[in-house]
Amino acid sequence: MKKTFFSFLIFIVISANALGAEKHRSEHINDYSIFDVKHFGALGDGIANDAPAIQRAIDTASYYGGGTIWLPIGNYRLVVPLVPKSNIMIKGAGLGAVLMATTPVKGAIGQPSGDLYNFSVEDITIKGGVIDEGVFPRRARTYTPSFTSAIFMQGDRMADSLPHIQNITVKNCNFLNVRGLPVFFQGVSDKVLVTGNYFENCLDPGFIWCESVQFIANIVKKGADNGVSVSRGCVKAVIANNIFEDVAYWGVWCSGFMGTAGPQSFSITGNVMKRCGYGGVALVNGPQNGTVTGNTIDTVFNGPTDQRSKTHGRGVWITPLTVGGEVAQEASQIVISGNLFRHIARGGISLSGAADILISGNSFINVGATDTTVSSVNYNTGVYTDDYSVPGGGLKRIGLVSNSFVDTRNISFSNFAYAPAIRTSTESYQKNNTMLGFRQPLGERLAVGGNTDADQSLTINARPGALRELLFQTAGVRRWDLRVTNTAESGSQTGSDFSIIRRNDNGSVAGYPLIFSRADGSVRLVEATGKLGFFNQAPISKHAAIPNTTGASVATLEQEVNNLKALLRSYGLLNL
Structure with missing residues (x-):
């Protein structure tokens, strides 16, 4: 009898627990599949280890096919990374929902235990242990124990032994003071979208071996590395409408690394990069088939405050992929258009090992503050090459069209709009560029018409009584002028006679060998000492x-x- 009664009590307890658990689950399933982590035991007091409770919420949602893991306002301390599951969104109360750590933890959200599809993180804050402030941009940081990264995962595009990861979204989150890369996605298939986030005092959001990267409308401040790095093995990338401010190295690194080529299809559009240490956009190690359009690159230094070097300070840097000292893949088929380059310490655009690059409609203002040497061709210059072995020899079909080069400073530092090696590189061309205040002449190569074109013309027009001239120089000093004179036109074909002028070594007028009269076509040998x-x-x-x-x-x-x-x-x- 006692045994029967005891068995009955056990049955009652088990049944009650089962009913309670099922009721607990059904509450969340019926509430639009939202799983509140506090219902699973999370405290959010910044003291307790909330990782097990949050993981229970994730696992429960995954068991039922997916859902939203809700983090109310609170400080959720983790001692191990959360393991993501497919069809899960981790969503919080914005700045008030904080994932934190007070001991060394590899990350807040880490490697999945199996294949991962359709995972997203929205409206949460992940806070690390970087504690220093000061003068930026700067590379060095001090920190207390916390997360190394915030979100990290590796997929099978890197190695077959890794899980398949596909369609990842990080939206409207805050990443503060993270010692390492705040997000580090490796080998993700299909889409990885990072949008609307705020990053401050972290390393660079990073992507390698990803199929399609979209980094859109984020704000990155005080980064200890690049503003964003879309690096080796990535195939397609859109980097658009972001703000990068006070980052130590490059605003945008869209490049290869460690012997692997950069992205093969990319768009870098509408970004603002201000006060970067190394430069605005790095396109190194042979990226191809891309556009850099409508960006503002405003103030680039000769490196971060703790790593100054005159070799740094570029607006855009383009290089090939080299293996064993040989070019394995050129950087090619890239359009750089409609950008503003302002106060760039070394120079606007640096090219080497590049082909089929169109540079058009850009504005270069006050480029160069590094080298006071007037003749320097790879400092204080709008567009230049770092190919020192055979200057310009590694460049082919570089087009410069309708760009503006201006130095507005009281004492000009800008040398060439584009270096001679750019102008004379293989099959390169320049057209409709303008220059004001630079210390060297524009030197634009002019070509009118093509092999099969109809009649062509070259026009020099001016108001009545003005000179119209075609000037020939040596090292910037005038040698010969072809001139239509400024004699006023008074009817009867009078005025606007044509003359040839020769000049001395210092550029002063030496004489007028010939003058052709418009009125009667007569030719005069003007100089008394002239010979014929x-x-x-x-x-x-x-x-x-x-x-x-x-x-x-x-x-x-x-x-x-x-x-x-x-x-x-x-x-x-x-x-x-």
């Missing part, structure tokens, strides 16, 4: 006057005719 020769005859000075032969004898006339024939021969007008 025809048909490759050595030029000679004006001959003395021939005496008057009126009433002269036949012998005298014959002699004067012979003198005249000799004179014509000396000018090259008669055969010997």
Whole structure:
């Protein structure tokens, strides 16, 4: 009897627990599949270890096919990373829902235990242990024990032994003071979208071996590395409408690394990069098929405050992939258009090992503050090359069209709009570029028309009474002018005569060898010391006057005719 009664009590307890658990589960399933972590035992007091409770919520939601893990306002301390599951969204109360750690933890959300699909994180804050402030941009940091990363995971695009990871979203989250990469996605298939987030005092949000990266409308401040790194093995990338401010290295690193090429299809559009240490956009190790458009790159230093070097300070940097010192893949088919480059310490765009690069419609303002040498071609220059072995030899089909180069400073530092090696590189071209205040001439290569084009023309137009000139220089000093004079036009074809002007070594006028009259077509040899020769005859000075032969004898006339024939021969007008 006692045994039967005891068995009955056990049955009652088990049944009650089962009913309670089922009621607990059904509450969350019926409430639009929202699983409140506090219902699973999380305290959010910053003291208790809330990782087991939050993981229970994730596992329960996964058991029922997915759902939203809700983090109310609180500080949720973790001692191990949370393990993500498919079809799960971890969502919180924004700045008030904080994942934190007070001991070393690899990350807040870590590697999945199996294949992972359709996982997202929204509206939470992950706070690390970096504690220093100070002058930025800066590389060095001090920190207390906490997360190394915030979100990290590795998929099978890196290695077959890893789980398949596909379709990851991180949206409207805050990443504060994380010692390492706040998000580090590796080998993710299909889409990884990071949008609307705020990153401060972390390393760079990073992506490698991902199929399609979208980094959109984020704010990154005081980064200890790049603003964002879309690096080796990534295939497609969109980096758009972000703000990168006071980052130690590059605003955008869209490049290869460690012997692997950069992304092969990319768009970097509408970003603002301000006060970067190394530069604005890095396209190194042979990225291809991309655009850099509509970005503002405002103020680039010669490195972060704790790593200054005059070699740093570029707006955009483009290089090939090299293996064993040889070019394995050029950076190619890239359009850089409609960007603002302002106060860039070294120079605007640096190229090497590149082909089919179109640089158009950009504005370069006050580029260069590094080297005061006027003749320097790879410092203080709008577009230049770092190919020192054969300057420009690694460049092909570099187009510069409709760019503006301006130095507004009281003392100009800008040298060349584009370096001579850029201008003379293989099949490269320049058209409709303008320059003001630079210390070296524009030097634009001009070509009008093509092999099969119809009639072409080159026009130099001005108001009445103005000079119209075509100037020829050596090292920036004038040598010859072709000029339409500024003599006022008063009717009857008067004025606007054509002249040729020669100049001294210092560029001053040496003389006017020829003037052509528009009124009557006459040609004047103007200079008293001028010489004249025809048909490759050595030029000679004006001959003395021939005496008057009126009433002269036949012998005298014959002699004067012979003198005249000799004179014509000396000018090259008669055969010997």
